[in-house]
Amino acid sequence: MLISNLEFLPDQKVIRHIGLVQGSSVRSKHVGRDMMAGLKNIFGGELKGYTELLHDSRIEATERMVEQAKSIGANAVLNVRFSTSSIAAGAAEIFVYGTAVEVADHE
Amino acid sequence: MSNLIVFCILLLLGLVIGKFAEKKHLKSIVKREHQLNALPAIASRYPPTGENVGPHQQLLVTGNVVIASDYFKTFLAGLINIFGGRVTPFESLLDRGRREALLRMKSSANAVNAEYIFNVKYQTATIQQKGNGAIEVLAYGTALIPTQQVKA
Numbered sequence: 001m002l003i004s005n006l007e008f009l010p011d012q013k014v015i016r017h018i019g020l021v022q023g024s025s026v027r028s029k030h031v032g033r034d035m036m037a038g039l040k041n042i043f044g045g046e047l048k049g050y051t052e053l054l055h056d057s058r059i060e061a062t063e064r065m066v067e068q069a070k071s072i073g074a075n076a077v078l079n080v081r082f083s084t085s086s087i088a089a090g091a092a093e094i095f096v097y098g099t100a101v102e103v104a105d106h107e
Numbered sequence: 108m109s110n111l112i113v114f115c116i117l118l119l120l121g122l123v124i125g126k127f128a129e130k131k132h133l134k135s136i137v138k139r140e141h142q143l144n145a146l147p148a149i150a151s152r153y154p155p156t157g158e159n160v161g162p163h164q165q166l167l168v169t170g171n172v173v174i175a176s177d178y179f180k181t182f183l184a185g186l187i188n189i190f191g192g193r194v195t196p197f198e199s200l201l202d203r204g205r206r207e208a209l210l211r212m213k214s215s216a217n218a219v220n221a222e223y224i225f226n227v228k229y230q231t232a233t234i235q236q237k238g239n240g241a242i243e244v245l246a247y248g249t250a251l252i253p254t255q256q257v258k259a
Contacts, residue, residue, distance in 0.1 A: 045128045080167065084230065
């Protein structure tokens with residue numbers, strides 16, 4: 001499955017537009033991590049726990065989007081965008097969306 | 108009274124350690140920026156190579172970072188908020204976050220021998236933490252990886 005944030009493919013032809021596909025994931029860290037993050041708010045710096053958390057949930061959201069694209073017969077997702085919103089203290093929603101298309105194999 | 112003492116200690120800790128950490132971070136950012144200077148990341152929607160673009164693969168690359176403000180910065184920003192004006196403590200925070208996210212994206216593209224990253228987009232989100240500032244910056248783009256083996 002090809003995932004790209006381009007609206008076109010430089011060397012491949014899109015033969016069919018199928019539609020919008022999306023995937024989302026809401027995750028939060030356990031209380032211990034939140035307390036560590038609270039400490040970090042005094043000294044400043046990177047919150048590694050949250051960086052990992054958001055990275056992992058982004059991968060999960062992308063996987064869900066890919067699954068949806070596969071189920072409707074696409075072989076590529078173009079114009080992929082990411083969006084993040086925090087919905088509660090220490091919990092964030094990651095949303096990934098794109099256009100499912102069918103591309104002709106080159107060569 | 109004891110509250111005031113705790114507040115002053117936190118403020119001092121934030122000022123001293125926060126400033127030290129920021130300097131250290133900036134130093135490492137500048138160093139890594141020099142290392143990855145050869146790999147251009149551009150916001151243009153089209154690959155800049157034009158006609159001489161050889162056989163290549165493309166890959167979506169991302170880099171993210173969550174970065175927190177320190178106690179002193181949060182307090183200073185609160186003060187600035189009363190009078191208005193440039194909130195410089197948060198400007199430097201966002202600047203560090205953006206550069207770090209871009210660097211992480213670049214290094215993941217570098218790991219797969221990419222030649223260019225184009226269509227780069229930034230996305231910033233606030234991670235809510237009881238009124239304290241913590242931001243997440245995500246940078247993503249399309250990496251162009253030349254494939255040599257096709258040439259016969």
